[in-house]
Amino acid sequence: MPSLQATGVCTEPNPSSSGEKRKDREELIPMKLLQYLELNLSADRFQHSKRVAEMAVMLAERHGGDPEKANFAGITHDLAKEMGTVELLKKAEEFGKIKYEVEVNCPDLLHGPVGAAILRQRFGIEDESILRAVAHHTTGAPGMGKLEKILYLADFVEVGRDFPGVGELRELAFFDLGKGMLAGINLAMVKVLSRRRSIHPLSVEAWNWILGDRNEKGGQGWNDYEKP
Numbered sequence: 001m002p003s004l005q006a007t008g009v010c011t012e013p014n015p016s017s018s019g020e021k022r023k024d025r026e027e028l029i030p031m032k033l034l035q036y037l038e039l040n041l042s043a044d045r046f047q048h049s050k051r052v053a054e055m056a057v058m059l060a061e062r063h064g065g066d067p068e069k070a071n072f073a074g075i076t077h078d079l080a081k082e083m084g085t086v087e088l089l090k091k092a093e094e095f096g097k098i099k100y101e102v103e104v105n106c107p108d109l110l111h112g113p114v115g116a117a118i119l120r121q122r123f124g125i126e127d128e129s130i131l132r133a134v135a136h137h138t139t140g141a142p143g144m145g146k147l148e149k150i151l152y153l154a155d156f157v158e159v160g161r162d163f164p165g166v167g168e169l170r171e172l173a174f175f176d177l178g179k180g181m182l183a184g185i186n187l188a189m190v191k192v193l194s195r196r197r198s199i200h201p202l203s204v205e206a207w208n209w210i211l212g213d214r215n216e217k218g219g220q221g222w223n224d225y226e227k228p
């Protein structure tokens with residue numbers, strides 16, 4: 001597997017220039033939305049969101065995505081993460097976002113769809129690629145677009161993450177978004193299974209879709225995953 005440097009990617013950008021760029025990008029987020037995040041997220045979660053945004057920007061730059069949208073999706077993706085279970089279920093019902101039984105049994109799965117609904121309804125965000133990315137950042141989904149894959153992986157491998165295999169997954173994400181997604185969903189499903197929890201149907205659909213998509217594009221599904 002090539003190193004990030006070999007793929008032209010530096011995960012430790014110059015602190016001064018990256019700090020300035022980050023400040024510029026933060027200015028593109030509406031003030032009332034930043035205030036909402038600061039008010040509704042713990043300091044740790046807000047820092048995580050900033051790291052996800054930075055990783056998403058790097059992945060977008062690497063894969064020809066839109067860095068501004070990646071930054072926006074990264075900063076806002078956990079908007080509803082710290083909502084209490086009762087309120088999360090109430091909001092999900094209000095917004096018509098409960099689609100699967102597993103979401104009632106494990107309401108945390110709803111923080112993506114509810115966060116996206118709040119972005120649309122309360123803050124007037126209409127960019128479907130951002131809304132889909134935020135909605136699906138935990139589960140994945142079939143037909144994922146570039147920004148959805150970038151956010152899913154950025155959340156998984158932001159520089160504060162520390163779990164066995166994170167380095168390899170980070171490299172894979174920079175090398176190939178599809179392969180990164182396969183490895184990411186694989187890891188996520190193994191974790192869910194080992195905890196004897198239910199797998200969200202969208203994760204299964206995302207897995208099957210990515211394998212099929214790779215086959216269609218001349219790959220060999222899972223079989224070409226190990227060979228970046």
Ligand SMILES: [Fe+2]
Nearest residue numbers: 077078081138
């Ligand atoms: Fe999340």
Ligand SMILES: [Fe+2]
Nearest residue numbers: 052077078155
């Ligand atoms: Fe997150």
